[in-house]
Amino acid sequence: MAAEHEWDRETVRRIATSLKDEPGALMPILRQVQDELGWIPGEAVAMIAGILNLSRAEVHGVSSFYHDFKHHPPGRCVIQVCRAESCQAMGGAVLADHIRKRLGIGFGETTSDRRFTLEPVYCLGNCACSPAIVVDGELMGRATPEHFDQMITNRNGNHR
Amino acid sequence: MSVRVYIPRDSGALSMGAESVADAIAAEARRRRLDIEIVRNGSRGLYWLEPMVEVATPSGRVAYGPVAAKDVASLFDSGFLTGGKHKLAVGPTDEIPYLKRQERLTFARVGIIDPLSLDDYVEHGGYRGLERALALSGAQVVEEVTASGLRGRGGAGFPAGIKWKTTLETEAKQKYVVCNADEGDSGTFADRMLMEGDPFVLIEGMTIAGLAVGATRGYIYLRSEYPHALRTLKAAIAAANASNYLGENVRGSGKTFRIDVRVGAGAYICGEETAMLESLEGKRGMVRYKPPVPAIAGLFGAPTVVNNVVTLATIPIVVEKGGSFYKDFGMGRSRGTSPFQLAGNLKYPGLVEKAFGVTLRELVYDFGGGTASGRPVRAVQVGGPLGSYFPEAKLDVAMDYEAIAAEGGILGHGGIVVFDDTVDLARMARYAMEFCALESCGKCTPCRIGSTRGMELIDQIIADRDRAASAALLRELCDTMTNASLCALGGLTPLPVMSALKHFPGDFGLSGEPT
Numbered sequence: 287m288a289a290e291h292e293w294d295r296e297t298v299r300r301i302a303t304s305l306k307d308e309p310g311a312l313m314p315i316l317r318q319v320q321d322e323l324g325w326i327p328g329e330a331v332a333m334i335a336g337i338l339n340l341s342r343a344e345v346h347g348v349s350s351f352y353h354d355f356k357h358h359p360p361g362r363c364v365i366q367v368c369r370a371e372s373c374q375a376m377g378g379a380v381l382a383d384h385i386r387k388r389l390g391i392g393f394g395e396t397t398s399d400r401r402f403t404l405e406p407v408y409c410l411g412n413c414a415c416s417p418a419i420v421v422d423g424e425l426m427g428r429a430t431p432e433h434f435d436q437m438i439t440n441r442n443g444n445h446r
Numbered sequence: 447m448s449v450r451v452y453i454p455r456d457s458g459a460l461s462m463g464a465e466s467v468a469d470a471i472a473a474e475a476r477r478r479r480l481d482i483e484i485v486r487n488g489s490r491g492l493y494w495l496e497p498m499v500e501v502a503t504p505s506g507r508v509a510y511g512p513v514a515a516k517d518v519a520s521l522f523d524s525g526f527l528t529g530g531k532h533k534l535a536v537g538p539t540d541e542i543p544y545l546k547r548q549e550r551l552t553f554a555r556v557g558i559i560d561p562l563s564l565d566d567y568v569e570h571g572g573y574r575g576l577e578r579a580l581a582l583s584g585a586q587v588v589e590e591v592t593a594s595g596l597r598g599r600g601g602a603g604f605p606a607g608i609k610w611k612t613t614l615e616t617e618a619k620q621k622y623v624v625c626n627a628d629e630g631d632s633g634t635f636a637d638r639m640l641m642e643g644d645p646f647v648l649i650e651g652m653t654i655a656g657l658a659v660g661a662t663r664g665y666i667y668l669r670s671e672y673p674h675a676l677r678t679l680k681a682a683i684a685a686a687n688a689s690n691y692l693g694e695n696v697r698g699s700g701k702t703f704r705i706d707v708r709v710g711a712g713a714y715i716c717g718e719e720t721a722m723l724e725s726l727e728g729k730r731g732m733v734r735y736k737p738p739v740p741a742i743a744g745l746f747g748a749p750t751v752v753n754n755v756v757t758l759a760t761i762p763i764v765v766e767k768g769g770s771f772y773k774d775f776g777m778g779r780s781r782g783t784s785p786f787q788l789a790g791n792l793k794y795p796g797l798v799e800k801a802f803g804v805t806l807r808e809l810v811y812d813f814g815g816g817t818a819s820g821r822p823v824r825a826v827q828v829g830g831p832l833g834s835y836f837p838e839a840k841l842d843v844a845m846d847y848e849a850i851a852a853e854g855g856i857l858g859h860g861g862i863v864v865f866d867d868t869v870d871l872a873r874m875a876r877y878a879m880e881f882c883a884l885e886s887c888g889k890c891t892p893c894r895i896g897s898t899r900g901m902e903l904i905d906q907i908i909a910d911r912d913r914a915a916s917a918a919l920l921r922e923l924c925d926t927m928t929n930a931s932l933c934a935l936g937g938l939t940p941l942p943v944m945s946a947l948k949h950f951p952g953d954f955g956l957s958g959e960p961t
Binding site: 309310311312313314316317320347348351352353354355370371372373374375376407408409410411412413414415416418423425426427428 | 457458460461462491493494496629630631632633634635637638669670671672673708709710711712713714725726727728729730731746787788789790791795796797818827831861863864865866869874877881884885887
């Protein structure tokens with residue numbers, strides 16, 4: 287379990303040092319840390335603050351404002367389900383309920399085996415192919431509970 | 447000679463399996479030793495047909511769709527490379543009524559060209575606007591934009607020419623052009639389609655804006671949900687830099703213009719222009735008080751033109767053909783065309799670029815084909831999550847800023863989400879408040895607190911606890927949010943709530959005539 291929470295301090299140092307002179311550097315730095323580590327550890331906030339000569343409170347304030355920036359390590363596969371109007375009009379709520387039940391977790395939670403994290407998202411810009419979900423970075427349109435189960439089954443197969 | 451086959455790399459097409467179709471077509475052609483050239487184009491916007499594969503024949507492009515990887519062998523068998531008959535054949539692309547009835551000005555090249563080929567862009571009329579702009583003074587370019595009547599397509603509908611004039615006339619060492627690509631409204635995807643399908647037109651529009659107002663730097667603030675648009679934009683910007691369409695001394699003009707892409711982090715509020723500027727400055731996306739307007743004191747305090755993707759991408763055709771050409775489309779004070787995005791429960795969802803004045807009914811039925819579920823249309827939300835719900839009986843409204851406003855709505859970014867008769871408008875109203883509570887930046891009280899109280903009140907109405915009194919209080923709350931919020935998030939959330947309450951009181955358990 288501990289290994290799941292380990293992260294490379296050097297990665298954060300490299301990102302922050304390479305971007306610190308950009309105008310408005312904090313956002314690109316947090317973005318890249320999130321993209322590379324999958325989350326923004328508390329200690330990384332302190333490191334970034336030191337490199338940018340900002341207070342920890344300022345960096346925390348920004349990193350806690352944006353939904354994308356996570357403060358806990360995600361599961362190996364992040365599943366995002368669109369909950370906005372267009373997807374609701376096409377059965378998005380039924381799909382979301384199915385996914386929650388299937389994974390046994392709610393939105394913002396990670397399965398106990400750390401394989402899946404479920405996140406809500408408010409519009410993926412795929413509204414002409416609603417309902418839409420993202421599995422491990424891959425966008426799926428006109429998703430159905432059957433598609434989802436198929437996808438989970440395939441992944442289970444891959445992991446065994 | 448090799449046959450050219452078009453397979454979209456648009457996110458929507460990819461979400462329906464375009465990548466595996468492309469792989470299958472390439473593999474099948476190799477197996478049959480056929481010489482084909484695959485072009486990964488944008489989407490034409492006919493999303494019920496995606497992945498839509500097109501083949502270039504001597505008599506024009508012909509389309510097949512929706513194609514799955516398993517259909518590929520039979521497509522080859524039926525000679526699709528020469529336009530052969532197949533159950534997925536939809537005929538010559540340009541003759542598809544959905545496309546033929548459109549007036550594509552901003553989206554003229556989307557789905558047609560290779561988005562990453564600068565040569566293709568120039569061959570299809572690209573960079574003629576910049577060419578003309580370079581022969582004019584900044585003031586003359588601004589004059590053309592003003593004359594065109596072009597209004598901000600992001601949602602606010604503010605005349606672009608007035609913004610530009612203000613920035614042009616504000617003296618400063620450094621000015622900026624910021625492109626708002628934080629397309630967060632549910633039911634909208636025009637910005638995404640454009641950036642993925644014709645990125646150079648946005649780059650050209652931003653360059654014209656920069657040269658006109660005297661800005662040397664541009665930023666595209668792109669939402670993080672659009673990774674494909676990000677890749678396309680980065681590649682296109684690199685190509686434009688390499689060919690001197692960007693950078694120092696743009697096309698020998700002696701002027702400098704650079705563009706950087708900044709990726710957001712999932713905050714809807716950053717689509718509000720001042721929150722976006724805060725975010726670009728590396729801060730929390732908190733809405734600013736206005737005045738000063740960004741055109742005078744925007745990014746890092748400098749004069750900044752902030753426009754939406756579609757607005758900026760319309761600039762090249764306005765400058766190339768002149769303001770009066772563009773102004774000839776549309777009605778009233780809504781000039782030109784708008785990309786209307788048909789989404790939700792529709793048989794034929796997609797993008798329809800039409801002159802202002804087309805009715806909502808035409809879009810929902812003549813283009814959209816009614817619901818995908820086959821059930822009756824009950825409600826249509828126009829203008830994103832902050833837009834009003836229209837009942838079926840009100841669909842004859844013209845798509846025009848003023849006409850929609852007269853019906854108590856907003857045109858917003860042109861998103862249209864259709865619901866069938868299974869929708870519960872009380873639940874949708876609650877969702878509107880919930881969304882506002884989730885996305886509020888927290889700066890002003892009506893939005894920060896009002897949204898949560900609104901959610902609670904709607905819960906009470908649904909649960910029949912003091913229903914009449916709760917409904918009265920909800921109306922008062924909405925009045926406060928409308929009049930006292932700092933920006934459109936808190937200020938417009940009452941639109942979906944109050945329109946639901948007005949047109950669908952039964953869903954709330956309220957009887958009697960709408961108020």
